[in-house]
Amino acid sequence: MTDSQPQPAPHLALTVxxxxxxxxxxxxxxxxxARWAEPxxxxxxxSGTRVRPVGRELPWMPTDQAPDGVRVLLGERGGTTWWAVIVGPEVAASEEGEWYPLRGLLPALAGDGVEQAPLVFHALxxxxxxxxxxxxxxxxxxxxPRAAGHELRCSACGRTQFPRTDPAVIMIVASGEPGSPExxxxxxxxxxxxxGRFSTLAGFCEPGESLEDTVRREVAEETGVQVGEVTYFGNQPWPLPASLMLGFLARATTTEIRIDEVEIDDARWFTRAEMLAQxxxxxLVLPGGVSISRSLIEHWHGGALPGAW
Known part of the structure; x- marks a missing residue:
């Protein structure tokens, strides 16, 4: 394992x-x-939870051209106030063109479109x-809706609901002498x-559970491998539909694999040489460059790797 995280880590592009x-x-x-009315x-x-891109670009429009719907204030960047307008799913059903959920929009957020990612993640x-x-x-x-789309208030009992984010851990589990060929x-x-598609292990935090214990439990449940030391790596917003991915580096205390055959149908140990060659x-097909999974893998490997899905 290298002593420092490669800079910049691929997943940070989505929040830069x-x-x-x-x-x-x-x-x-x-x-x-007043801000809505600004040119x-x-x-x-x-529409519902979907957006219709134009080619590989997202259709941000002047607010005076936007349809009626729930106005959601996203915020300000570069002197511009950015909004989302949530309309019913029937709009997507009735209009021509493909409407995509967030996962389908990720190609439009690559390259020059990456600066839009925080706004799109917020909106979706x-x-x-x-x-x-x-x-x-x-x-x-x-x-x-209240508070520019960030609260929902019950018209009967007055109780207010707030957006939820579900914490999920994602981890690279290593075994052997750190940095050694083995x-x-x-x-x-x-x-x-x-x-051929493989990735890091991941799972959701349960009530009353620390993040470190979530890492240990999920690795044990899915692969039978026991984990000791757990170190925080970084995080990535992942509203698919409502997650925050919390990345960790974990050290295995056992190496025998017993897959659960429900969430995981195969798990393998890879040396750096094996990973690069495959x-x-x-x-071996690894996660895409914008994912924290990719960052965790390349951090452990010590550099960029070819291929992605």
Whole structure:
């Protein structure tokens, strides 16, 4: 394992152009109306949880051309106020062109489009929450948007709902003397993936559980490998639909693999030489460059690797 994280780590590209979320203005209707009316303001239309790109670009439009819907204040960047307008899923069903969920938009967020990623993650994360949160969990009453789309208030009992983010751990598990040719890392694959595709292990934190214990539990449940030391690496917003991926470096205390055959249908140990050779040949297909999984793998390997899915 190298002593320092490669810079820049691939997953950081998706958060490098963060916007000012202007949270202090979300309940100031006069301020919101004034910013909405500014000629420079731009809006992204989200139908249900989907967006319709134009080619490989996202269609940010002047706000005076946006349809009626739930106005969501995203924030300000570069002197522009950015918004999302959430309309019903029937819009996507009735209009021509392909409408995509966030995962389908990732190609449009590569290269020159990466600066839009924080805005799009913000917009689609809130749209997913609005889609999934229809009724008050206390009384079942109808919910009305407040605070520029960042709160939902029950019109019956008055209870306020806030957007949720589910913490999930993602980890590179290593065994052997750090940095030695014999050191290995553990990767697994889902039964639904094409042949050759492997990635780091991951899983959701349970109530009352520390993040470090989540790492240990998930690795043991999925592969039977026991983990001791767990060190924080970094994080990545991943609103697919509502996750925050928390990355960790883990040291294995056992190496025998016993896969669960439910979430994982194969798991293997790779030395650095094996990983490089198989990635070059195409036998091993690794996660895409914008994912924290890729960053974890390349951090352990000590440099960039070929190929991606």
């Amino acid at each position: 152009a963060a916007h000012d979320r202007l949270g202090e203005h979300r309940k100031d209707q006069a301020w919101l109306d 420079a303001s731009r809006a992204l239309v989200v 994360g809130l749209a997913e929450w609005h889609w999934a949160t229809r009724h008050c969990p206390r009384c079942g009453g109808p919910l009305e 050191e290995r890392c553990l990767l697994g694959r889902s039964p639904q993936w094409p042949a 990635a070059e040949s195409g036998e």
